[in-house]
Amino acid sequence: MARPPHLCSCGKIVAHGVRCTCQAKQDRERKARFDLTRPSARERGYNNEWQKARAEYLRHHPICRCGAPAQCVDHIQPHKGNQRLFWNRANWQPLCLPCHNRHKQREERAKA
Structure with a gap:
């Protein structure tokens, strides 16, 4: 039995088990902000x-x-x-x- 779609916080109706495009965009932006502050792999010891x-x-x-x-x-x-x-x-x-x-x-x- 298929589960019903849900309402995203942005107002779009999204199929069950699928992420809204606005959520995916927010994740990408959050990860990009984190990467700006993260030391490089070499700086973290992976030399x-x-x-x-x-x-x-x-x-x-x-x-x-x-x-x-x-x-x-x-x-x-x-x-x-x-x-x-x-x-x-x-x-x-x-x-x-x-x-x-x-x-x-x-x-x-x-x-x-």
């Missing part, structure tokens, strides 16, 4: 040393928790600039991109 450590870790831990090939190394607990936590391998986990992105999106939604 050549990290790339080497990441590659080595993925060689030893090639499988994501879902069973797919791992493509990135995720910090289980966000390090937020804490270098001890950043380099603590017990805080690393191998993830495929879909799992990584899903995990990070969940964290972002929790912050909002």
Whole structure:
């Protein structure tokens, strides 16, 4: 059974499960504002040393928790600039991109 559409705060009627274009625009603008204040990846510690450590870790831990090939190394607990936590391998986990992105999106939604 299909669920009924809903009324967006802008006044448009939107199908169930679909985001209004005004909401998508607001999200893009919010993310752009955040990106202006965010340090670059290199400034956050993701430099050549990290790339080497990441590659080595993925060689030893090639499988994501879902069973797919791992493509990135995720910090289980966000390090937020804490270098001890950043380099603590017990805080690393191998993830495929879909799992990584899903995990990070969940964290972002929790912050909002």
